């Protein structure tokens with residue numbers, strides 16, 4: 474109990490001193506996201522598959538449009554069936570969600586938010602556990618070399 478009180482006090486202090494720098498702003502968002510992740514109904518989580526594939530000179534995500542509902546917990550399973558490694562880069566989207574974790578066969582990573590995920594070739598898979606917080610349209614792309622030109626882009630719609 475004593476530790477909890479101290480933590481609240483520390484947040485209050487940092488808000489007071491750093492409100493113009495943006496540091497406190499991030500701390501507030503982090504604690505809001507932690508609360509969203511904690512109180513979300515993970516037993517009603519929906520699983521959505523996103524496949525990465527290559528066909529000749531075409532590289533793509535399937536589907537290229539992902540639709541989510543604000544407040545609903547999701548697991549986005551990203552599987553790379555291609556011969557090359559690929560990215561799932563969605564900077565604005567990642568900042569608009571409360572992230573629980575990214576999980577793979579080998580472990581899981583917890584972070585306030587991500588900017589890009591790299592998925593290994595020939596069956597590599599990463600699962601992103603999250604809750605959308607903001608509605609809107611967000612882009613995702615693969616930022617490796619000319620992959621975007623080859624077709625690796627898509628849209629995320631949050632309703």
Ligand SMILES: [Cu+2]
Pocket residue numbers: 532558559560615616617620625
């Ligand atoms: Cu790629």
